[in-house]
Amino acid sequence: MCFEVKERDLGGRIGTLRTRRGVLETPTLMPVVNPVKNTIRPAELKDDFGFHLIITNAYIILKHYGKEARDVHEITGFDGTIMTDSGAYQLLIYGGVDTTPEEIVRFQERIRSDIGVILDVPTGGFATKQEAEQTVKETIRTAKESILWREDDTMLWAGPVQGGRYLDLLEFCARVMGELDFQIHPLGSPTQIMEEYDYATLVDMIVTAKRALPPERPLHLFGAGHPMMLSLAVALGCDLFDSAAYALFAKDGRYMTQSGTMRVDELEELPCSCPICAKRDAEDFAEVTKEEREGLLARHNLYVVVEELRSIRESIREGTLWEHVESRCRTHPKLYGGLKRLLEYREYLELNDPVVNKMVRGLFFYDEVSMCRPEVYRYKERIASRYSRPKGKDILLLVPMPEEKPFTKSKIFKLVKEFFKNREDVHVCFYGDPFGVVPSELSETFPLSQFESAIGLGKAWRESAEGFIATKGYKEAFILGQELKGAKTINSLEELKRLPGLLSPQ
Numbered sequence: 001m002c003f004e005v006k007e008r009d010l011g012g013r014i015g016t017l018r019t020r021r022g023v024l025e026t027p028t029l030m031p032v033v034n035p036v037k038n039t040i041r042p043a044e045l046k047d048d049f050g051f052h053l054i055i056t057n058a059y060i061i062l063k064h065y066g067k068e069a070r071d072v073h074e075i076t077g078f079d080g081t082i083m084t085d086s087g088a089y090q091l092l093i094y095g096g097v098d099t100t101p102e103e104i105v106r107f108q109e110r111i112r113s114d115i116g117v118i119l120d121v122p123t124g125g126f127a128t129k130q131e132a133e134q135t136v137k138e139t140i141r142t143a144k145e146s147i148l149w150r151e152d153d154t155m156l157w158a159g160p161v162q163g164g165r166y167l168d169l170l171e172f173c174a175r176v177m178g179e180l181d182f183q184i185h186p187l188g189s190p191t192q193i194m195e196e197y198d199y200a201t202l203v204d205m206i207v208t209a210k211r212a213l214p215p216e217r218p219l220h221l222f223g224a225g226h227p228m229m230l231s232l233a234v235a236l237g238c239d240l241f242d243s244a245a246y247a248l249f250a251k252d253g254r255y256m257t258q259s260g261t262m263r264v265d266e267l268e269e270l271p272c273s274c275p276i277c278a279k280r281d282a283e284d285f286a287e288v289t290k291e292e293r294e295g296l297l298a299r300h301n302l303y304v305v306v307e308e309l310r311s312i313r314e315s316i317r318e319g320t321l322w323e324h325v326e327s328r329c330r331t332h333p334k335l336y337g338g339l340k341r342l343l344e345y346r347e348y349l350e351l352n353d354p355v356v357n358k359m360v361r362g363l364f365f366y367d368e369v370s371m372c373r374p375e376v377y378r379y380k381e382r383i384a385s386r387y388s389r390p391k392g393k394d395i396l397l398l399v400p401m402p403e404e405k406p407f408t409k410s411k412i413f414k415l416v417k418e419f420f421k422n423r424e425d426v427h428v429c430f431y432g433d434p435f436g437v438v439p440s441e442l443s444e445t446f447p448l449s450q451f452e453s454a455i456g457l458g459k460a461w462r463e464s465a466e467g468f469i470a471t472k473g474y475k476e477a478f479i480l481g482q483e484l485k486g487a488k489t490i491n492s493l494e495e496l497k498r499l500p501g502l503l504s505p506q
């Protein structure tokens, strides 16, 4: 086994990937390195930035150095793990490559690549369904053949998943690839979808691939490298990223931040304290040559990526990945659209999220989207399917969730308790968002008493409360302060005294 999961949070995981050059911690990003010319020397990527894994292009090496090319580590001057892409990207962009799937597999072994990629056929972002189907067929055929051409079993091989935005094709491709002898699966063709900022579709694609692939194999999101979207992809289960964005953006005078990209010549002040920015002013970028500026920007951009990867990994360890994703996704409406799409995948997140709570503090709820968190889904699911009311508690009294936590220490709870001190049959439960219905005897368990919410009384609790009343078999149900199907509304406890019937205090 070359990949081992150490920690989880949501669908995200911290893992170790073992290659013949050493052990790498994931999630991580591999900077894309041009084998011929680079803004930042590959050795510097390792020594100054801590990247032990880079990706370069076997097809370009083949074209530039010919069939007799040397070891890729020598060519690039990088002694860490090197993944080589196969030229499939060139196939997508230029419509053809001057090699064959067999040649490029054998060539990657020859140049001692540590992780190879087969010459798959990318679906791209604009294919018709019929075209997409063809790319999936071709990719699977090449994948099966490629396994037969492989000779060096110390090398890892990546089997890309194609199908693009056609989720049924993507799922089929992932299922077949997952049964073949590959160690890593890149998710192909997201580049154009990301360029359109269509993060909702990207979420669909990642979840579809993850569900169909074996969980013990790392998923690599091809071409994703902007720090603002990494955490969302990690939360869905992506382990590896590669990106040339740091260098491409630099060439174009663009300065990355955790929340977006700015033009460096429009900045008055540098909002960063990386080793590049700490000793410079924004105007310093205008005073250097174009080439120097590119080098400075590429380095700054990489520092931003490194910082984001570190804080993502740390938030997985802390169990705060959700908060991290939520704050990043609020930096762009389209990204927020991606986050909202998670509403449809609550079950998937819940399934992958560890049940053991390792949070050092409570959960934060900002709005309805925060309610996609697996803790909410899990709680509501369990209350609906497994909870039975305590024996003898035949009368339900729903009171609003108080601000104080645990709820049983609240003023309202004490008041109700006092009011019904002689009634064993009254069951006090709290209603409200985000958790729906919280029976008082559960209110001190995590996370019911450890959360902060800005949601107020939304709408979602109603469905939970109505379901609760309909299925838990109370003789009578009352609700304080709201209208609700299946319950009698009371507006104050005092009103109960005047009501004939079950709930008059005895």
Ligand SMILES: [Zn+2]
Binding pocket: 272, 273, 274, 275, 276, 277, 278, 300, 301, 303
């Ligand atoms: Zn900086």
